Amino acid sequence: MADSSLLMPGTDEAYRAARDRLRDAEIDLRDRIEAVAAMRRSLPPGPVVPDYTFTEHGNRVHLAELFEGDKSELIVYHLMYWADDDEFCPMCSLWLDGLNGIAPHVTQRANFVVATRAPFDKLQTWATHRGWNRLRLLSDDGPAFARDIDAEDADGRPDSTVAVFTKDGDQVRHFYTAHPMLDDRERGIDLLCPVWHLFDLTPSGRGDWYGTN
Amino acid sequence: MEIDLRDRIEAVAAMRRDLPPGPVLPEYTFIENGAPVRLSELFAAGKPHLILYHLMYWVQDDSFCPSCSMWIDGFNGIAPHVRQRANFVIASRAPFDRLQEWAAHREWHRLRFISDDGPAFARDIAAEDAEGNPDSTIVVFEKEGDCVRHVYTAHPILEHRGQGIDLLTPVYALLDLTPAGRGDWDTSNEAFDVWMQAR
Numbered sequence: 001m002a003d004s005s006l007l008m009p010g011t012d013e014a015y016r017a018a019r020d021r022l023r024d025a026e027i028d029l030r031d032r033i034e035a036v037a038a039m040r041r042s043l044p045p046g047p048v049v050p051d052y053t054f055t056e057h058g059n060r061v062h063l064a065e066l067f068e069g070d071k072s073e074l075i076v077y078h079l080m081y082w083a084d085d086d087e088f089c090p091m092c093s094l095w096l097d098g099l100n101g102i103a104p105h106v107t108q109r110a111n112f113v114v115a116t117r118a119p120f121d122k123l124q125t126w127a128t129h130r131g132w133n134r135l136r137l138l139s140d141d142g143p144a145f146a147r148d149i150d151a152e153d154a155d156g157r158p159d160s161t162v163a164v165f166t167k168d169g170d171q172v173r174h175f176y177t178a179h180p181m182l183d184d185r186e187r188g189i190d191l192l193c194p195v196w197h198l199f200d201l202t203p204s205g206r207g208d209w210y211g212t213n
Numbered sequence: 214m215e216i217d218l219r220d221r222i223e224a225v226a227a228m229r230r231d232l233p234p235g236p237v238l239p240e241y242t243f244i245e246n247g248a249p250v251r252l253s254e255l256f257a258a259g260k261p262h263l264i265l266y267h268l269m270y271w272v273q274d275d276s277f278c279p280s281c282s283m284w285i286d287g288f289n290g291i292a293p294h295v296r297q298r299a300n301f302v303i304a305s306r307a308p309f310d311r312l313q314e315w316a317a318h319r320e321w322h323r324l325r326f327i328s329d330d331g332p333a334f335a336r337d338i339a340a341e342d343a344e345g346n347p348d349s350t351i352v353v354f355e356k357e358g359d360c361v362r363h364v365y366t367a368h369p370i371l372e373h374r375g376q377g378i379d380l381l382t383p384v385y386a387l388l389d390l391t392p393a394g395r396g397d398w399d400t401s402n403e404a405f406d407v408w409m410q411a412r
Contacts, residue, residue: 003372005339005366005368006339006366006367007366008235008236008238008337008338008363008366009236009337010237010238011235011236011363012236014233015233018233019232021228022228022229022232025224025228026225026367026371027372028221029222030371030376030377030379033218033376033379033380033389034376035214036214036218036389037389037394037395038394039214040390041391041394043392072393073391073393075387075390075391094291094294097291097293097294098287098290098291098383099287099290099383099387100290101286101288101289101290101291102286102287102290102384104286104405104408105384105400105405106383106384107408108398108400108404109388109391109393109395109396109398110387110388110393112387133412134412162390164390166391166392175391176390176391182215182216182219183216187223188219190219191222191380191386191389192383192387193291194287194291194380194381194383195291195294195295197380197381198264198288198291198295198299198301198381199295199298200222200225200226200229200380201229201264201353201364201365202262202264202298202299202353202364203230203232203262203353203364204230204262204298205226205227205230206226207298209297209298
């Protein structure tokens with residue numbers, strides 16, 4: 001049954017029928033998003049991880065200290081930085097442009113930080129340039145954390161990474177990791193960025209467009 | 214399952230791109246900084262598509278929807294990217310000065326805001342019912358010569374429950390990565406204000 005709230009005055013039968021089929025597919029997609037989230041919540045506990053350290057405004061901060069109040073979950077976005085070019089990833093930065101906006105909401109339920117291999121002052125300069133004034137920013141203290149979450153390979157090449165940790169008493173456990181590359185192609189973390197889903201509403205779609213700094 | 218989900222998101226987008234043309238629309242008008250603006254004037258040269266988010270406003274309470282505002286908190290951040298490919302505006306039934314005040318309060322400096330000129334537009338996109346109750350709406354238009362056509366509409370309620378436009382905010386997708394998930398949490402304008410004051 002067509003939902004008239006999705007149609008405008010003057011809509012013809014061909015559009016109505018196609019929109020009806022699309023609506024069924026959208027309902028199915030919404031339900032699958034929730035089903036995948038339920039599978040994720042059912043993951044068994046990950047390993048207890050070392051108490052990695054980070055630098056924040058010249059101070060050393062431990063992973064376990066990133067859990068504030070009674071919030072037992074921590075989402076870390078690891079921002080790619082190329083030391084050779086002294087450059088931050090344009091696509092990571094596009095993701096963070098959106099995540100900066102919604103940080104006041106997400107942090108009502110979970111801890112949320114942005115970490116990177118760049119020195120803290122570089123990170124801060126970049127955040128100011130992009131207008132990121134709602135994010136907690138951390139610089140990794142050495143390569144161990146980035147290597148262990150696969151945000152850096154053995155040759156020092158960065159990859160963007162979202163990793164989730166849980167606090168279990170005095171210990172911190174790994175819960176979940178994702179990267180943009182999923183099964184040998186990209187778009188593995190597109191759900192975290194509205195840019196693609198807005199483009200997906202238009203007739204020309206996302207095409208082969210990429211964000212640039 | 215994540216691979217399958219990614220592929221289905223793309224398959225649904227492909228179905229959307231295959232929609233037949235929607236109807237040609239009247240020249241709705243809006244108010245922007247005290248001046249009337251027509252729907253067809255919201256298309257920049259070379260950009261035939263317009264994405265419009267309609268922000269719910271309750272006249273009786275003079276208040277804006279907290280959930281719409283959360284969506285727009287994200288849109289504000291990514292507007293410079295979206296506008297490289299498509300026109301993108303926020304419209305509302307609120308008077309332009311109220312809309313501007315709310316935008317300043319939420320720090321929305323990267324978005325274009327317009328106020329509906331009368332109820333016709335909001336009613337035709339189902340952003341307002343016959344009794345004047347608002348609903349949030351995302352709608353896409355296409356410019357074809359001198360005409361503007363309807364392309365697509367979505368609302369949060371999809372088949373009698375919410376989550377119909379969740380893809381357009383990273384909030385739920387981020388919470389979906391955690392063991393506690395999104396639960397029955399809803400944001401509020403007050404919680405946002407508390408957070409910003411504590412920053």
